Structure formats: structure tokens, C-alpha cells
Amino acid sequence: MSSFKRKTVSKQPHATQHGTRSSPSSAATIITSTGIPSLDDILGGGLPLSCSSVILAPDVHSAYGELVAKYFVAQGLAVKQRILVVGDSAQEFASECMWTHGDVASAPSTSGLPGDEEEEEKASDHDSKVRIAWRYEQMKQFQTTVNSSNSSADEFCATFDLTCRIPAQVIAQAAEAQILSFIPVSHTGDSSPSDSVLKRVADVLQRNGPTPQATRICVPFFGSAEWGDLTPQDAIWFHYRLRRLLREYANSCAMICPVSYLCEDRWGGPGWLQKLAWVSDACVTLSAFGGDPSLSAIFPSHHGMVHIHSLPAPHTLLPPSDRFSALRGVSASASSAGGVGENNLAFKCMRKRLIFETLHLDVEGGVGERRTTPSTTFSAVEAGRPDDGPAEQPSGVGGETSQIGSDAAAVQVGIEDLSVPQTRAGSHSGTKGQVVPTPRKSAKAKKKVAFRSDAPDLYDF
DSSP states (O other): SSSOOOOOOOSSSSOOOOTTOOOOOOOOOOEOOOHHHHHHHHHTTSTTTOOOEEOOOTTTTTTTHHHHHHHHHHHHHTTTOOOEEETTTTHHHTTHHHHETOOOEEEEOTTTTTTTTHHHHHHHHHHHHHOOOOOGGSSSOOOOOOOOOSSSSSSEEEOOOEEEOOOHHHHHHHHHHHOOOOOOOOOOOOOOOOHHHHHHHHHHHHHOSSOOOOOOOOEETTSSSSGGGGHHHHHHHHHHHHHHHHHSSSTTEEEEEEEEGSSSSHHHOHHHHHHHHSSSSSEEEEETTTTOOOHHHHHHOOOOEEEEEEOOOTTSSTTTTHOTTTTTOOSSGGGGOOOOOOOEEEEOOOSSSEEEOOOOOTTTTTTTTOOOOHHHHHHHHHHHHHHHOOOOOOOOSSSEEOOSSSSSEEEEEEEEEOOOOOOOTOOSSTTTOOOOOOOOOOOOOOOEEEEESSOOEEOHH
């Protein structure tokens, strides 16, 4: 009997908390959900604890960054995690969050219409049926995003409905149990607003107790008027100090959503977005099409592009998203060729949810287009064929003319007559003994090709 015995290592050595699980890259890294399954996939499975994320939304005509922050807060309330919302209107911001559809006490929004859910279910069932051939039913359907978890047992990421608003009693109970806390920004002290906010956040994290609890810090309107006259140095210093607090209290994570004018290089100078990416763990830009109607016409199925500046990589050199993200397509298992380039990502806000997916072009003219005439490309190819117009046959050897069409240039082919007149052998005009010259062989006729057009120019070859 062998004396060697294999050591069995537990898959989850650390006790996971509510709404958290181990990262697929390392069991020592604990991740939590942002509330959006497709965004979790981009981050490598979720947002790791002790990490900060920055969501940039430079479009002033939309509020997609604020929407992502509401998902972040709603997910924390759904799994009973501690939440800190920073801002003077933090309580109003939390009351406007979305909620799960299964909750009976959830308040329906005005955008929800009766019967819409049944129509969507019928449409999805109708789309799932293959009407081409029975053998294609076994093939995998084309997907542009990841599937959302509908299992009630999986509490990592809840399924939220944008047509349902969070009940007021949920907010009241969370505030009473000190699960939900609000930190105002405006103050009358001598210190700057960013310094006072960081001090209050540190005090709350210190009171976490002997049993640490996962804490979410949300800053939805960073850089607004309530933050005073911020400079680029103040903004960089705030992000850096907040990340240092997250490293010190490893059971917390943060999401910061700056206002629109802070999300462009023209405010912080050249390389401003790269600076934000360096002082934060994850930095993603949601470039909406609201300010550019031409992009909305080109991509009617999407509402904006997704640009990734940095991704979280705790306890490792490379981000786990490079290996485990299905949407990015960087991993070696993404294709049979051993990995491909990174996919272009986009997002769209549907009636009930916000999703991130791979960018794809729609059908030319739209899905519902009914074409009764040949396409422009087909007509152009047919018009370029040489047998479209009636071709004229050559009229003679001395002057051959071939015309391909009324619009084409006329081609004239002629043969020059270079032959020398021959002398009759039987002529007696010459004297006796005079040598009669032998006739020369006719030289090979040279062809002369000329292209004639409406212009009086002549090109000889």
C-alpha cells in the first residue's frame, strides 16, 4: 500500500457571504455581481471585492451611467449587503432603483403595459422554433449576449425588471437595519467635499464589526455642483484614496459614475481617460448614440458603444476577463484558431432590462424590408456585362468597326496597304538581256487600331 496520499483541497476555502462567490480564476478572490449579467461577464465573472469600478457616460442626452449605478444598488439590496450611497440626493436616487418582477410588493412603472410580458413570451417561443429543417434544431442558436440567471436559488445575480420600481418599504427596512446608509456631500467645514466623504466612508467601514460583511459604495453623481469646484488633481486624488480604502477593507467594493463633462479628455487634458483607468481597477465608457443621429441610423438595434479602458486583476497579472469573458472573445477557446481579436461591444436598453452584447450589423434595409426590384449592386454588375447592348459586326477588312454600346467609345480597326505593284514576267517592253526584277513579297500588313470618342482626339498604337 502506497504511503502517499493525495491532499484534497476544498473548492471554496473561504466562507462566501450573501451575493458573493469565488472567482473562476482564483479561489482566493471573492467577486460580487453588478446586477447586469452581461457586464459581469465583461469584468470576468463579476466585480471583485477590494476593487473599484468607474462607469463613464459622456453623452449629455442620456443617463446610462446612472442606470448602471441603480443596478449596482438594487443588487446589493436584493442580497442583503451593506450599501453606502454618496450624494445629497442619495435617498431619492435609491428610491428610483428597479426591482425584481416576482416581488408582489414591487410598484409597477408607468411604462409597463398589461399583456406585454405574454406577448414577449410568445415572440420568444415563436423565434425559438426553427422553420428551415428539422435537423437544424440540434444546432446552437446564434447569441450576441450571455444568458441571464432565472434560477431563484442562485442569489448571486437577481433578475431585475425596469418596469418595476423598488418598494418604499424595502428602502425603509434597509435604512432601519443600517444596511442602506446615505452620506451627504455638502458641508460647511474647511475641508474639501472629497476629503469629508472619504473620512465618513472610512468611519462606516471601521464599524463593520467582527464578522465582516460585503459592502457596496456607490457614488452616482461624482463631480456635480454639490462637489464644489473640482480640479483634475482633486478627482485623481479622490479615486486613488478610495482605492486605498478598498485595499485596506477587502470586503468592500465601489462604483463611481462621474457626470458627463468629467468623462472627456477636454476637461482633464490629454490622456485624462487613461489616468482614470490607472487609478481605478475597472474603467468602462458607455458612448451613447444620442448626440450623433448618423450612428443611430447605422446601428438601429443598439444605443451605444462600449469601450474598455481597464479591467480588474486582483492577485494576478492578467485580468481574468481575458480568459473567462465570452463577450470579449479574447480567450483561446473563443475560436478554433486559438483565439481571435477582441470583439466590438455595444449596449442597448430594452423595455425591461439593459444588456451588453457584441456589436453586429443588421440586415440591409431592415428585417421587414420587401424588395421588389434588384439590388443596386446586382444592377451595377448586370450593366457592366459586354453583351448588354447590340454589338455591330465588322463591316469589312479594310475598315472594321465594333461598337459595344452607345455610351462606350467607338473602336475602329484598319489595315494599311503596303504592297508593291508587281511587274509582269511576260512583258516585252524591256530589251533583250535585261534582267527582269523579281517581284517583292508583300510585307505583312500592319494593323492600325484607333479609339475614337466624341472628342476630336485620336490615340494611335
